[in-house]
Amino acid sequence: MTSTPIKKSAGGRPPKFAEGRRPITLTLPDRILALLAQVHADRARAIVKCVEAVMEGKADDKNAVQLLEVLPGKALIVIQAGHALLQKIDWLRVVEIAPSRHLLVLPPGMPIERLEVELRDLRESLDAGQSRELRMLEQLQSTLIEQRRKQTLSKGELLFVDISQ
Numbered sequence: 554m555t556s557t558p559i560k561k562s563a564g565g566r567p568p569k570f571a572e573g574r575r576p577i578t579l580t581l582p583d584r585i586l587a588l589l590a591q592v593h594a595d596r597a598r599a600i601v602k603c604v605e606a607v608m609e610g611k612a613d614d615k616n617a618v619q620l621l622e623v624l625p626g627k628a629l630i631v632i633q634a635g636h637a638l639l640q641k642i643d644w645l646r647v648v649e650i651a652p653s654r655h656l657l658v659l660p661p662g663m664p665i666e667r668l669e670v671e672l673r674d675l676r677e678s679l680d681a682g683q684s685r686e687l688r689m690l691e692q693l694q695s696t697l698i699e700q701r702r703k704q705t706l707s708k709g710e711l712l713f714v715d716i717s718q
Contacts, residue, residue: 569597607652617689618696630657630696638686642671658711665706669697 568574581589586596593599620628632639636647636655645668646658659668672694679687700706 569595570601617685618692620696630693631655632657632689632693634685634689638675638690641675642668645671659708665697665701665708669694669701672697 589596589599589603592602617632617634619631619633621631622628631650632647632655633653636649639645639647639655639657644660644663646660648656648658650656657668659665672690676687676690676694679690697706
């Protein structure tokens with residue numbers, strides 16, 4: 554499918570958006586439809602508003618990796634883009650904590666340096682068309698290296714609950 558290019562209206566209903574667009578069909582729960590109606594009477598505009606609100610600033614490749622302060626002077630590494638690529642590292646868990654915000658979870662005993670090596674290997678496997686993914690991997694690797702060299706990088710503990718019972 555291709556997007557409709559922007560062009561002058563030849564009559565009929567004016568376009569809703571001043572950029573490339575295409576019709577799609579969605580099936581959504583009634584609850585979500587009711588919530589979208591509260592955002593905007595036009596469902597398409599409501600969906601656009603919601604997506605833009607959630608993704609605001611996240612399309613910016615400069616901020617694909619962020620440090621989220623959780624205690625005074627202590628931060629978690631949060632990945633905003635490229636999490637699907639990181640899932641190629643079979644032992645690494647990428648956990649969504651909010652829309653488009655992910656934490657990296659290493660198994661117990663896994664050295665942080667092993668993640669740096671895996672990131673380098675992933676970078677080398679990308680082709681030229683994956684520039685956004687490459688920038689994210691570079692940011693993440695750079696963050697890890699910088700913090701390790703400053704001796705400010707460490708692993709911590711989280712609370713887990715066994716829900717299998």
